[in-house]
Amino acid sequence: MVAIQKQVDPATAASVAADPYWWKAAPLAADEGADNTLPSRADVVVIGSGFTGLNAALTIARGGRSVVVVEARALGHGASTRNAGFVSRAFKHSFQSIVSKYGLTFAKNLYGELDAAARSVETRIRDENIDCLMKANGRFMPSASETHLTEMLRDLEMQRKHLGFEFTAVSRAGVADELGTDRYVGGAVIHGLGGLHPGLYHAGLLRSARAAGVTLKSFTEVTAVHGEQGHFDVSTSSGSIKCRDVVIGTNGYTRGLLPWLDRRLIPFDAFMIATRPLSGAEMRLALPGGKVAIDSNHNALFIRPSPDGTRVLFGGLTGSRPGPAAQKGERLSRILGGLVPSLAGTAIDHSWTGKCAATFDLFPHMGCHRGIYFAAGYCFVGIPMGTYLGTKIGQAVLGQREAASIFADKSFRTLPFYNGQPWFVPLVTRYWQSLDSRTRSGVLAS
Known part of the structure; x- marks a missing residue:
């Protein structure tokens, strides 16, 4: 042809x-369900209103904690409503290469969680009754x-x-x-794989977060995070908020809040x-x-x-x-x-x-550094990993055993002199x- x-x-x-x-x-509804004022205190501040942030916030709120989600632009303005909508199960690494480097047990556990991430999207859609045109036709x-x-x-x-x-x-x-x-x-x-409408999926997560009591604050840029776990002070363009825990869910838009993380993304x-x-x-x-x-x-x-x-x-x-x-x-x-x-x-x-x-090892990662929780570096599997690791981070904040993940255990490396640019x-x-x-x-x- x-x-x-x-x-x-x-x-x-x-x-x-x-x-x-x-x-x-x-369409992005920046003000729908968003508060006009920033609360002065909350149990948890989640930075970023994409799939990671909303799944973390939803999990934490249903665990009985007060949660504020802050977003620098309109709610969902970032990659969560900009991607291809694939619900996939693939890495840049082949299964064979992981077996060769890390062994069969590690490879099976890794790909097992990768499959669990894809299934977590289906579960979230079903549990929240989200009509996002999910189609798993291969x-x-x-x-x-x-x-x-x-x-x-x-x-x-x-x-x-x-x-x-x-x-x-x-x-x-x-x-x-x-x-x-x-x-x-x-x-x-x-x-068993397929795709969905990421905009509608995100809109459904927003509805569930609101229903769970999550406070959503758009056009609120976080400028600094001070303190330590249990006693954080989050400075934003709309004022400051004190909290016990902080979650960063900004992935490719992460910059400046946690230099340690910048150097690894x-x-x-x-x-x-x-x-x-x-x-x-x-x-x-x-x-x-x-x-x-x-x-x-x-x-x-x-x-x-x-x-x-x-x-x-x-x-x-x-x-x-x-x-x-x-x-x-x-x-x-x-x-x-x-x-x-x-x-x-x-x-x-x-x-x-x-x-x-x-990431430098081409694997997603989650964890907690200096008391700040994060999940990032999704390496082309953003919808499954944002859903799965966002939920895991929420469970980690709540201290639940279900938070355990191979993506938290693997060393998160950087390169000498790399500063995030x-x-x-x-x-x-x-x-x-x-x-x-x-x-x-x-x-x-x-």
């Missing part, structure tokens, strides 16, 4: 919204090369053997049943676009399998149908330097047209970005793209 690239009309590009597509169905993982495919299928077979995770291998010819492209050599469908930007509304025939041609998909390139391309099945959502160029939304959207649109020829020249009406965070991310991105340029899909973004 040959993609016919069309010129992008500057007037059309100028009309592309920089807001996430998800805000159409779940995750398609197209492979960019024969080497990638061989390694992927070997690793998935090991996971099936040791963990019971089911998958179906997809041949080169079978790719067309999942995705309208010929740029992949095969792949696999991972059963690598923030980077991710980019996405949404096409104009498409007909049913257009959707079937582009995404015949109707699944969320992420390919095997080092700097992966990811694609999915919108939860209502009316648009194609596409992401890539992760870690590249930020730029104007319309400009990034135009480049992603060209990549999408090269990948899925039926979408070449298709107009887009949303192009947005959000900050993610990785990720100057090297564009260099790593270009290196990954140079490797990907050897594949028929990866060359599109190189």
